[in-house]
Amino acid sequence: MKSIFSTFILLTILFLSEISFADKPPSSKAQGFFFGVGVGPRLPLGDFSTTTDVGYGFNLEFSYTDNEFLPVFLYTTVGFEQYPGSQNFYRETDYSNFHTNTLPVNFGARYYFPPLAENIVLFMPIIQISGSYTYYQKLHEFKPGRGKTNFLEENSKFGFSVGGGISMFMLELLASYNFFESNQYLAFDLRVRIPIFISL
Numbered sequence: 634m635k636s637i638f639s640t641f642i643l644l645t646i647l648f649l650s651e652i653s654f655a656d657k658p659p660s661s662k663a664q665g666f667f668f669g670v671g672v673g674p675r676l677p678l679g680d681f682s683t684t685t686d687v688g689y690g691f692n693l694e695f696s697y698t699d700n701e702f703l704p705v706f707l708y709t710t711v712g713f714e715q716y717p718g719s720q721n722f723y724r725e726t727d728y729s730n731f732h733t734n735t736l737p738v739n740f741g742a743r744y745y746f747p748p749l750a751e752n753i754v755l756f757m758p759i760i761q762i763s764g765s766y767t768y769y770q771k772l773h774e775f776k777p778g779r780g781k782t783n784f785l786e787e788n789s790k791f792g793f794s795v796g797g798g799i800s801m802f803m804l805e806l807l808a809s810y811n812f813f814e815s816n817q818y819l820a821f822d823l824r825v826r827i828p829i830f831i832s833l
Contacts (some may be wrong), residue, residue, distance in 0.1 A: 664699035665831040671807070671824035675714055678817040685733060688716035690820060695829075696743070704745040706762075712737045727781060730774035733738075737765040739794055759805070760797040767792065767813055790814060801827070 649760065675688040698705065723804030739762025750756045764810035768789045775781040796809025805824040 638732065638740060655771050656764075658680045662699055662701070663833045664697070666829040667694075667826050669696065669805075669824045669826035670827050671693035671712075671805075671822035673820065673822040675716065676819040676821075678819065679685070680815045680818055681716075682719075684722045684726060684731060685716040686719045687716055688733075688818075690735075690737075690822075692737070692822070693824070694824065696826075704746070706743045708741055708743055708763075710737070710763075722757060727775045727779040728773070729776045732772050734770045734772075736767045736768040741794070745800060754801050757800045757802070758797065759800045759807075761807075761809070763794045763796070765791075765792045765794050765811065765813070767816070769816070791818035792816075794820075796820075 653765045668793040670691070672691040675690050677685045677688070687763070687772050692710045693712045694708055694805055695705050696708035698707065712735075712764075714735045714737065717734075718728060722728060722731065743759055743760055743761040746758040746760075747759045769787065771786040772783075773786060774783045778798065790813040792811065792813035794809050794811045796807055798805060798807035803826055805822075805826070807822045807824060808821075809820045809822075813824060
């Protein structure tokens with residue numbers, strides 16, 4: 634756990650506060666940076682689900698756009714996720730404790746579609762795609778008397794993530810599929826976003 638948090642760094646890029654779908658962008662360059670915090674459950678899939686139960690995760694996001702990129706936004710997230718071992722796995726093996734901590738880092742782009750509704754608040758469908766790097770820390774603890782030594786396994790993997798959801802811009806609901814070899818999962822996030830810097 635300590636090595637996960639010691640590696641937990643803030644990576645910077647980019648985000649704009651004003652969503653505009655006007656035909657003519659302003660003559661001067663408008664740009665902005667945003668900071669967001671997301672939290673939600675993580676649902677293991679495939680091989681990952683045979684040893685692991687539903688986990689949880691949170692992440693920090695930095696994002697950017699300008700009037701030349703709109704409605705595309707560039708973003709990076711840094712997160713922490715934890716997955717406990719499943720009870721069936723404990724019953725069928727010599728394990729007494731098995732859990733996985735991860736530190737995922739994503740770099741990607743998000744596309745905002747025109748609003749579905751905009752009377753009171755904007756409701757915009759969004760899709761996103763990113764490349765991912767994840768650091769894994771797995772704790773292996775065994776039942777007494779089984780002749781096995783407890784150990785901590787550490788490794789890292791590259792993968793990708795695709796997802797979508799609904800944005801009210803300051804608040805978003807997102808679902809994403811995350812692929813890593815032997816570690817696929819679905820992530821669901823509620824994200825709150827605030828402006829850091831805006832230049833119009």
